[in-house]
Amino acid sequence: MEQLIRSVLSQEAANDVPKVFNKVLAQLINSEKIRTLSNQLNEMVKEAYTMNYEIETFQEAHLPISNANAKKDYSFTFNLQDFPRIRLIRISDLELFGLSFNPETNTISGKPLVAATTKLELFFYCESDPAKTERKKLIPFIINADPKDLWQNIPFPKDSLYYKPDEAALADTFLDKKIVVASKRGRSHAHQGTSRDDDFQLSHLPDAWDIIALADGAGSAQYARKGAEEATHFIASILNDEPFLLNLSEEVINFYTQADSFPHKKIIIKELYAKVLALKDHLSAVAEKEQITLKDLHTTLIFALAKRFPFGYVLLTFGVGDCPICVLAEDETEVHQLNLLDIGEYSGGTRFITMPEIFSNTAEIPFAQRFAIHRFDSFSKLFLMTDGIYDPKFGVENNLLKIEAWHTFLKDLAGENDDACRVDFQDDTQIAQQLLSWLDFWSKGNSDDRTLAIIY
Structure with a gap:
């Protein structure tokens, strides 16, 4: 501040009178x-x-x-x-x-x-x-x-040979329960504008039997979409046989009520084997008629043929390939896998219903072991799925037997996922579309077709 005062005084004092300058400076500073x-x-x-x-x-x-x-x-x-x-x-x-x-x-x-x-x-x-x-x-x-x-979503051309829609879904009854099924083309197919290779078929059969069949056409097969469609539709059709089903019901009753049940189990599997063998012949005939190879129709196949008896729900299952069938106990504290998968212990490569070698009892999985008979007093939900669901949601076969993995899966279906996409089993008026929307989940590295059937 003193420097500022000195500067101002210097400008005001025209005559340099030190005594006056210093006096004023002292007065101002103080x-x-x-x-x-x-x-x-x-x-x-x-x-x-x-x-x-x-x-x-x-x-x-x-x-x-x-x-x-x-x-x-x-x-x-x-x-x-x-x-x-x-x-x-x-x-x-x-x-x-x-x-x-x-x-x-x-x-x-x-x-x-x-x-x-x-x-x-x-x-x-x-x-x-x-x-x-x-x-x-x-x-x-x-x-x-x-x-x-x-990912692009290019529609599969409707004028293509063996055209099928890019997605399909339905809600219906199944025995005294309900069923919802949805199938969606995978992103890898959508990106290239190729077909959905998965397929399914639900049929209500005589004598109170119902069947749900799923198939996953091989990605390497040129007409896998046709193979999956033929496999699911034909097996449901050939089982729509009232005399056969009446006899099957009788054998199931004998199996669960007779002291010596083994002969009846043998008959049940033998009768189902004949139907699946007819499917093999049918696929060969389709290939010959269409002038394509049987390999062009390669597809997996699973099905559950079901009926409710006075002594419980009976599920006759079959499977070839890597698509699981699992049932959750009524209280959802237990899970049971109802078919063998061609993975894990049987990891020699994916097997297809179109492969003649799988029909042998000397195969890696003896053909008779691909059939199973199950009975449950009750159950919460029955699931059939292709590997487009199994791979991203369970990862490995061992997880199919872990109830914790299923609890996580149920929470996912209930909306605890990145898309907040929910499948409502209570208010189920829109359940088919809900499941179809849920199938659109994102999973890095998993872009296969997805098909899921849930009996609830």
Whole structure:
């Protein structure tokens, strides 16, 4: 302050009279008013510096912000602990991405609609700025693409040989229970515009029998879609045989009521074997008629032929390939696998119903062991699925026998998933479409066709 007073006095004192100069200087330096002005000036300088320092520091600071994901809920709160006087006002154009900003909490939230790489314009002011001047800061922001959007969905041409729809679903009764089935083309097929190779068939048969059959056409087979369709439809059709089913019911009753049950089990399996053998002949005839090879029709096949008797539900199952059939106990504390899979212990390669070698009792899985007879007083749910479900949801065969894995699966069906997609078994008026939507789940590395049947 003394330097400032000296400078002013030097300009005022035209005649250099040291005595006057020094006297005035001493009076001013010791003046209370001048000391007050000096303090005020110091405060003004300090506040101006602090304000500009905070603004420039904030402008230059790296302000990290987490990436968003398209079609996923997003929430991010800026951490301004190091900038206590900075106040964010707004962020421009967030609404273009389906997001909004709350200046009271410094939070961006919403569900972005599309992928983007952009720079956000943050408008702010500094509380120590009397004018509250609005300033702008740019920060990079990325919205990652939904992995599903990276896959094309090219319809399978309707004029193609052996055309089938890209998806199918139904809800119906099954014995005294209900059934929902859905089948969806895998992303790998959709991306290339090729066909869904999975298929299914539900039929209500004489003598109160019902059948549900699923098939997964081999990806390597040119007309796997035809093979899967023929396998499921033919087996359901050939079992629609009233004399056969009446006799089958009698043998089932004898199996569960006679002291010596083995002969009746043998008859049951023998009769079912004959029907499956007829399917083998049918597929050979189809190949010959269509002038294609039997390998062109390669497909797996599973089915459950079911009836409720006074002594419980009887499930006659068959399977070739890697598609499981499992039943959950009424209280959902136990799970039972009802068929053998051509994986794990039997891992010599996927087997298909179109392979003549599987029909031998000297095969890796003796053919008779592909049939099974099961009885349950009651059950909660019966599942049949292709590997498009089994692989991403269970991973390995051992998990099919772990009730914890099934509890996780049930929670997934109930909506505990990334898409919040729910299959409602209580209010089931829309259950077929719900299951079809659920089948669209994302699982990295799993893009096969998906087919799931649930009896509940």
